[in-house]
Amino acid sequence: MSLGTNIVVDLARYPFNKNAFSEIAENKWVKSQWPLVYIIKNDSRKLAYVGETTNAYNRIKNHFANDDRTVLNTITLIGSDRFNKSATLDIESQLIQYLSAENTYILQNGNGGLTHHNYYEKPLYRELFEEIWNRLRSEKLVSKSIEEIENSDLFKYSPYKALSDDQRSSVMEIINALNSRQQPNLFVEGSAGTGKTILATYLMKLLHSPLPAPDEIEDLEGYRLQEYRLLETFQQRFKDVNIGLVVPMTSLRGSLKTVFRAIGGLSANMVIGPSDVVKKKYDILIVDEAHRLARRKNIPNYGSFDATNRLMGLGNEGTQLDWILMNSKQQIFFYDEAQSIKPSDIPKERFQAIKSQSIKPIKLTSQMRVSAGNDYINFVDRLLKCQPLQGLSIPDDYDFRLFTSFREFHNEIVAKEKQMGLCRLIAGYSWSWISKEDKSKYDIVIEGQELQWNNVNIDWINSANAELEVGCIHTTQGYDLNYAGIIFGKEITYNKPLNRIEIIRQNYYDRNGSAGIDNDEHLKEYIVNIYKTIMYRGIKGTLVYACDPDLRDYLSAHIKSDASVKSTTKKQKPEASVFEILDFDKVKPYENAVPLVDIQAAAGNFSENQLHSELNWVTAPEGISIREGDFICKVVGESMNKRIPNGSYCLFRRYSGGSRNGKIVLVESSDIHDADFGSGYTVKEYQSVKNDSNDDWAHTSIILKPLSSEDRYKEIVLIEEGIVNFRVVGVFERVIG
Numbered sequence: 065m066s067l068g069t070n071i072v073v074d075l076a077r078y079p080f081n082k083n084a085f086s087e088i089a090e091n092k093w094v095k096s097q098w099p100l101v102y103i104i105k106n107d108s109r110k111l112a113y114v115g116e117t118t119n120a121y122n123r124i125k126n127h128f129a130n131d132d133r134t135v136l137n138t139i140t141l142i143g144s145d146r147f148n149k150s151a152t153l154d155i156e157s158q159l160i161q162y163l164s165a166e167n168t169y170i171l172q173n174g175n176g177g178l179t180h181h182n183y184y185e186k187p188l189y190r191e192l193f194e195e196i197w198n199r200l201r202s203e204k205l206v207s208k209s210i211e212e213i214e215n216s217d218l219f220k221y222s223p224y225k226a227l228s229d230d231q232r233s234s235v236m237e238i239i240n241a242l243n244s245r246q247q248p249n250l251f252v253e254g255s256a257g258t259g260k261t262i263l264a265t266y267l268m269k270l271l272h273s274p275l276p277a278p279d280e281i282e283d284l285e286g287y288r289l290q291e292y293r294l295l296e297t298f299q300q301r302f303k304d305v306n307i308g309l310v311v312p313m314t315s316l317r318g319s320l321k322t323v324f325r326a327i328g329g330l331s332a333n334m335v336i337g338p339s340d341v342v343k344k345k346y347d348i349l350i351v352d353e354a355h356r357l358a359r360r361k362n363i364p365n366y367g368s369f370d371a372t373n374r375l376m377g378l379g380n381e382g383t384q385l386d387w388i389l390m391n392s393k394q395q396i397f398f399y400d401e402a403q404s405i406k407p408s409d410i411p412k413e414r415f416q417a418i419k420s421q422s423i424k425p426i427k428l429t430s431q432m433r434v435s436a437g438n439d440y441i442n443f444v445d446r447l448l449k450c451q452p453l454q455g456l457s458i459p460d461d462y463d464f465r466l467f468t469s470f471r472e473f474h475n476e477i478v479a480k481e482k483q484m485g486l487c488r489l490i491a492g493y494s495w496s497w498i499s500k501e502d503k504s505k506y507d508i509v510i511e512g513q514e515l516q517w518n519n520v521n522i523d524w525i526n527s528a529n530a531e532l533e534v535g536c537i538h539t540t541q542g543y544d545l546n547y548a549g550i551i552f553g554k555e556i557t558y559n560k561p562l563n564r565i566e567i568i569r570q571n572y573y574d575r576n577g578s579a580g581i582d583n584d585e586h587l588k589e590y591i592v593n594i595y596k597t598i599m600y601r602g603i604k605g606t607l608v609y610a611c612d613p614d615l616r617d618y619l620s621a622h623i624k625s626d627a628s629v630k631s632t633t634k635k636q637k638p639e640a641s642v643f644e645i646l647d648f649d650k651v652k653p654y655e656n657a658v659p660l661v662d663i664q665a666a667a668g669n670f671s672e673n674q675l676h677s678e679l680n681w682v683t684a685p686e687g688i689s690i691r692e693g694d695f696i697c698k699v700v701g702e703s704m705n706k707r708i709p710n711g712s713y714c715l716f717r718r719y720s721g722g723s724r725n726g727k728i729v730l731v732e733s734s735d736i737h738d739a740d741f742g743s744g745y746t747v748k749e750y751q752s753v754k755n756d757s758n759d760d761w762a763h764t765s766i767i768l769k770p771l772s773s774e775d776r777y778k779e780i781v782l783i784e785e786g787i788v789n790f791r792v793v794g795v796f797e798r799v800i801g
Contacts, residue, residue, distance in 0.1 A: 072145045073195050075203060080104050080139040082128055093143035094120040099152040101142040101159065101196075103205070105169060106135055111328075112169035116156035118149060132172050140205065142196060151189050157226045158193050165219035166208050170328040173224070174273040209686055215485045217319045217526065218326055220544050223269030225262050230430040235263060235270075236291055237426045238396065239298045242348075247423050249395040251415075254428030255441055256600035260398040261542060262432070264352045265320065267396070268309050270295070271302055271348075272329040305347035308336050310388060312356040316542040318522045338384035339372055346392040353542060354397040354415070358408045359383040362576040385410050399425075402445075405537055405594045406577040433544055433603055436462035444599050447622055448592050450563050463547070463605030466623040468616065470511040471773055473609040476626070477549040478709055480605070481531040482799060487547035488525065489515070489534045490598045492591065493574035494553020494611065503726050504751065508534055510551070510611060512773050513706055529798060532707055537594045540601055548602035552610040556591060558618040565615075567591050644683045654692045657681040658715075661697045685715070685800045693718030695794065697730070699747050704728070706771040708747070713801040716794030724750045724792055731768060733782070733790035747796065748780065766790075 076091055078084050093100045097119055104127065105112035113133060117123040120141065127133040142155075164171050200206045213219050227235065234252060241250055254260055275295055311317035314337070321332040338357060341349060351357070360369055360380050373382035376390055388395060401412040419425060431437045436458050443456045458464055467473035474489070481487040495508045499516040506514035515534050518524040524539040534551065555571040558564075567588045572578055581587045599606055608623060610616040651657045660682045684690050695716055699708045707728060708714060716730055729750045748768035770777035782790055 073192070073199050074141075074143040075199055076141045076143075077203075078139050078141070080127075080133075080137050085124070085128075088124060088139070088141070089121055091120075091141055091143075093141060097121075098143060099147040099149050101147075101152050101155050102139055103142070103159070103163075104133060104136040104139045106137050109135060110169050111136060111172060112163060113172040114156055114159045114163060116152040118152075136172075144192060144196075146189075146192055151192070154189060155193050155196065159196075161219065161222060161224050161226065162197065162210065162213050163206065164222050164224045164327065165213045165216055166206055167218055167326045168207065170326070171224070172328065174270075174275055211484070212686060215546070217523075218323055221261060221265055221320060221323045223262075223265040223327060223330070225259075225266065227262075227266070228259075228430050228432065230428060231259050231263060231432075234426050234428055235266065236294060238263075238267065239294050241423060242394070243294065243297050243301060245301075245394075248393070249389075249397065249418060249422050251419050251422060251425035252396065252398045252428065253400060253425045254398075255400055255431075256403060256597055257431050257433030257441070258428035259430070259432040260400070260428065261316075261320075261352050263428075264309055264350050264396075264398055265323065267350055268307070268324075268334060269327065269330060271299070271305070271307055272334075275299065302348070306345070307334070307348045307350070308341065308346050309334055310336055310338060310341060310349055310351040312338055312351075312353055312358065312384070313538065313542060315522050315524065315539055316353070319526075319543075322523075338387060339368070341387050341391045342372055342375055344391075348394045348396065349388055349392040350396045350398070351388060352398050353403070354385075354399040355401055355404045355409060355412075356541075357384040357388070357410050359385075359410050362406065362408045362579050364576065383410055383414075385414065402593055403541065403597050405541075405590050405597060406574070407579070407581055407590070408576065434462070434600060435459075435603055436464070440464070441600060444596055447619075448565060448596055450565060450618075453622060463607070464623060465605075465626045466608045466610075466616075466619050467626045468620075469626075470513055470609055472626060473549065473607060474513060474515075475709060476607060477547060478531060478799070480547045482712075482801060484546050484604075486525070486545050487549070488530060488540070488545055488601075489549040489551060490540050490601065491534050491536065491551035492553040492555060492572075492594055492598075493536065493577060494551075494555045494571055496573045508551075510609075514771070515706070531799075537598055541597055543601065544603055545601045546603050547605045547607065548598065549607045550595070550599055550609070552595065552608070552612065552615055552619075554611045556595070556615060557612040558615040560614065560618070565592060646681050646683060648681065651681040653681070654684075654690050654694065656684055658684050658690060659695045660713075661695045688715065688798070688800065691717065693720070694797075696800070702774050703770040703772050703777040704747055705773055708796070708799055712799045714747075715797040715800050717797050719792040719795050724795070725752045726750070728771075728796035729768075729792045730794040730796070731790055732793050745793075746780065750792070 074093070078088050088094060099116065099118045100120055101114070101116045102120070103112060103114050113127075113136060115123065124139070160171060160173050163169060194210060197206065197210055201209070238250060238252070241247060252260060252263065275292070309320070311320055317335055317337060321335045324330040324335055325332045360366065360373075360383070363369055370380065372387065373380065376382060376387055378386060397415070399415060401415070404412065429438070431441060434440050439456045440458050440462065443453060443458060446453055446456070467476070477487050477489055491508065495517070497507055497517050498505050499507050499519070503519070507517045508515040515532075518527075518530070518533050518535050518539050520527045521539060524530055524533075524535055525543045525545070553571065555568050557566050557568060559566050565588065567584060569578065569584060569587065572587070572591065577590060578587055608619060610619055645660075646657050658681070660680045662680070682696065695718065696713055697716065699712050699714050700710060702710050719729065727750055728747065730745065730747050731750075732745055746768060749771055751767040751769055752765075766782040768780040768782065770779065
């Protein structure tokens with residue numbers, strides 16, 4: 065069922081001032097008092113406000129009397145013959161979320177009234193929102209696609225998220241408890257994906273943005289009168305409080321700081337680490353991922369930890385939890401004991417002692433991340449506890465598969481990444497991190513395929529080439545992915561006679577995660593929690609590979625195999641339709657267009673003219689920063705299949721000097737013959753090796769290294785001292801199609 069192809073969406077733009085009011089009043093949607101949505105903005109100041117109304121005439125008059133709105137100078141009215149009151153409330157909510165996450169404007173909106181509105185045929189109105197967004201893009205009011213925005217941290221962690229009924233009820237419980245001032249601490253509990261981080265950021269925004277004035281609200285449907293009064297009391301009592309959001313995990317903390325920088329009323333310094341709480345006194349501390357607060361055990365920096373304990377007048381037994389309790393009047397802990405994954409985490413017994421003296425914990429139950437819902441969460445929990453799975457049903461549209469071929473598993477994740485982005489490989493600690501010291505080495509080798517651990521610790525999920533690396537629990541906990549490719553390493557196995565998961569201690573390489581734990585069952589509890597937590601990352605799907613054959617056999621009895629399920633990945637588009645070839649008069653070089661270079665046709669003459677051919681300019685890929693000199697070419701063959709699947713279109717930066725060592729490059733030389741590209745060109749990893757000798761001089765060997773799962777591809781060795789002439793044409797940036 066569909067709203068149909070004849071969706072009418074009107075966008076009418078006017079100056080936002082009293083002189084233009086009579087013209088606005090003549091708009092057909094305004095005159096008929098039809099439900100509409102509007103955006104008021106100031107482009108130069110990057111400010112905007114989003115609203116909806118059935119009485120635009122009165123609502124806009126009210127805005128003229130609002131001091132905050134007087135700095136805005138244009139208004140866009142959005143009307144449709146398909147609008148009704150429920151639809152406009154929903155579309156207003158979506159526009160606030162997407163505009164905020166696009167980060168073009170700082171919104172003046174509060175977020176107290178955003179909620180999911182259920183109404184007749186609501187799913188069909190998503191088509192209408194998409195049409196509105198496309199119209200806004202076509203008129204340059206917004207720039208990013210819906211898909212780009214949905215893959216961003218600003219969207220996933222925005223305090224402008226519309227809350228589910230479950231989440232909204234939890235917020236009201238928290239507000240009620242804070243208003244009563246009866247308890248020093250509150251616990252909000254929920255498994256992975258129930259929206260704990262969203263509620264934490266939502267509360268921060270709620271404390272730092274005023275509610276709309278009553279005369280700006282036609283009705284209180286979005287707020288409900290009782291809730292509105294609660295929020296009024298809340299903001300009056302906590303107007304000038306000193307409040308902080310504590311995030312123990314470095315990577316997630318960095319991502320949330322980025323989000324807070326982009327939200328009006330919030331700032332990055334509101335997001336702090338546990339050691340920052342000792343710098344001043346706080347009225348309220350909201351602690352996200354509280355299960356990751358640390359004690360003095362198996363930590364990387366004992367000196368700094370001990371110094372903080374001394375500052376607080378504590379001995380070595382002091383913990384990050386103690387620092388928070390001592391330096392704040394009230395605490396809100398977002399907690400899940402099942403996500404405690406290493407010995408440095410404060411034991412659950414300590415939290416239980418605090419909870420026993422508090423009001424009953426607030427429970428989050430709705431699964432907001434994994435589209436398969438709570439049955440999937442319970443399925444994974446029971447699966448790794450080797451408990452019966454009866455009564456649990458995973459929806460067919462959730463892609464949950466087990467692979468027996470690592471190459472097929474890896475290729476599928478790479479294909480999913482090209483299709484939708486935010487698809488990553490994640491593994492347990494079954495390999496040491498040797499590439500940390502030597503970037504030319506590989507950490508993980510499975511079935512001949514070589515991979516490295518994440519090259520960055522902060523915001524790895526969004527880093528360049530993350531899809532070609534393997535993340536761990538510390539770089540993925542708290543993040544959302546479209547697809548998670550989970551590698552069960554060699555440290556975990558299955559004992560069939562005893563029907564139990566077991567661990568192999570010598571294959572576990574996280575020193576800080578195992579030192580001092582003599583009991584294998586205790587260590588197993590942490591390792592199983594790691595795998596459960598990373599298996600809860602995938603919104604649309606979870607793909608699984610197990611190194612241990614006994615564990616693989618166990619999992620295969622409960623997870624459908626890849627061989628029995630047709631891949632849902634879209635096939636590679638035919639060459640003619642991957643990019644749109646632009647008419648030359650429409651080309652804006654390196655703005656809307658990038659040259660598509662036929663390397664094989666170049667036949668030894670990769671020239672500047674080819675980069676400026678009228679026939680080869682194609683649409684620039686969305687969501688990717690383009691620089692002058694960039695070009696796209698198709699990489700064929702299997703010589704680089706560990707990094708670049710055969711037939712992939714890749715973005716290259718034109719090489720203009722600087723270090724090449726360790727990078728994937730496109731090389732031109734009359735002395736090169738590549739079986740894939742033909743004479744003259746090759747794509748390989750560039751390695752420069754200085755060869756010392758007993759002669760008066762030493763020379764440098766240039767090695768062009770294939771990154772292939774097939775042994776038939778050999779290194780190409782070039783000698784830089786004039787024996788072989790070559791040039792690096794471009795440096796590989798990423799696979800784009």
